[in-house]
Amino acid sequence: MAKVLMKGNEAIGEAAIRAGCLNYFAYPITPQSEVAEYLVRRMPEVGGVFLQGESEVAVGYMLFGAAGAGARVFTTSSSPGISLMSEAISYLAGAQCPAVFVNIVRGGPGLGGILPSQGDYFQATKGIGHGDCRMLVLAPASVQEAVEMVMKAFPLAEKYRNPVMILGDGLIGQMMEPVEFPDDLKTEPSNKDAWASNGMDTRKSKTRNLVKSLFLDPAALNENNLQLKAKYDRMRKEEVLFEKYNADADYRALIVSFGTMSRVCRTAIDMMKEEGIEIAMLRPQTLFPFPEEAVADACQKPSCTHVMSIEMSMGQMVEDVDRSVKGHVPVSWYGKCGGEIPTPEEIIDVVKSRIA
């Protein structure tokens, strides 16, 4: 298959279509508006649905309605817009409907900035919506990986009947990289007749389906939550994804880093290797479920005296790293906000000072 040079935002839009998702509702926000500008032309070519909603609030509920009626559906947004979709995501989780959300993260909090950031880690993995609501969170580090994660997100959302998030950042959205769309990642939408409000005639059924999240009876609501927890527990068992870099060496420190930040760390690791300093990296590809066991294992290496979480934020993933390391070795954090991306040289300086 030939590779095409594509801007991340456009590749993400194309990836959804190649995955068999032909329904897109969205609202413009920097740095991801190009997805809508690409799909407005592309969706009609494939007989799909495109609608620019009036706000991210409305878009979240357009997704919920469409998903509840059994359609495969996705949206893209960026940090403040994702905040506006928080309630809808909670409703999707509570009503057990699948949908895919892509967050091209920008600086925050508040209006923040338009440059890349990783400051929505907590939001995505711990607080995406009120109640006991979790999302499976995938974190790509390249445009190619973003394409593959988007394509995998749809069957995952349907497997769990839960919203799924791709946590990108402004770099992923704006960079142009060579990309291919693997045919074997195209999937057919699952049959949703068991639960979707897709019309009784569609199902040839005489009983109605209700898409709802209200359970006033405490036993019934507890039961719904037990079902949700079972799904999240299953995600923890079956969906953890991560990559290790230079882990065969006797590394003196372990860097934990995700997304585009991990690429800078990789360069730093290569540069330190040339100086004779071995450092390894564990790159989570799923942020929820977090690769706790893998991090715990990786810091057991006798030569490893330090674990560092390097993030484009004021330190969010570091708390999950800390929890996984369980005090075996010291854990610290390094990062920057505002779109000030740490350079390899900075990282090298910090790592050296921490392992000294």
Add this chain to the structure above:
Amino acid sequence: MGKTFKRPESLTDAHTHYCPGCTHGVVHRLVAEAIDELGIRGRTVGIAPVGCAVMAYNYFDCDFQEAAHGRAPAMATGIKRVRPDLMVFTYQGDGDLASIGMGEIIHAANRGEKFTTIFVNNAVYGMTGGQMAPTTMPDQRTTTSPLGRNVNEVGMPIKVAELIAALQTPAYITRQTVIKPKYINKAKKAIKQAFTYQVENKCYSFVEVVSTCPTNWGMTPLEAVDWTEKTLLSYYIPGDYKVPA
């Protein structure tokens, strides 16, 4: 001799939780009759609001979704865009539609999304215990306007039918009431017409139904009917505000 009056197929046999003198029961029935008469129950999806009708899905016998407060028009948009063959209606109260959901209803109506809205306007927030609504009348006492709605502080009540009729695209906008049989007959025709337009894939339809809330108005059902006729209907004037050409 057979039965001449029975429960519509589109209603379940559940006992509703609505108060004595509440008009939800009448409106539910009129909507269900329209669905039955048009033969569309098998492809209808209703969207329940947050409000007294939050459990409308227990009373209507067709597919239903439960919306977040105010968001039903956005959900209806999502459904209609991916499944234009489904008959979709939103059933909303004054808090749901005219307060938190004002953005969603205006935009869905303005885009001309081809679903039907039934707007139950009883000038108060019923389910949460009687707070002031955007449709509460001047000087009307509610739990959050205990001395009466002070229009100098919070403005005049909103006439939603007129507001939506001011947009160019929405084509069928009507206001009805169901407090007496003569009004019910007209309301039935309007509601059936609204659903008929959707069957014909013609336009967005909006039916406002001026309704009673004896419990939160602090009145008996008969006093509530009286007050509706004297005070509400002289401000929220029934009639067709827009009819498709």
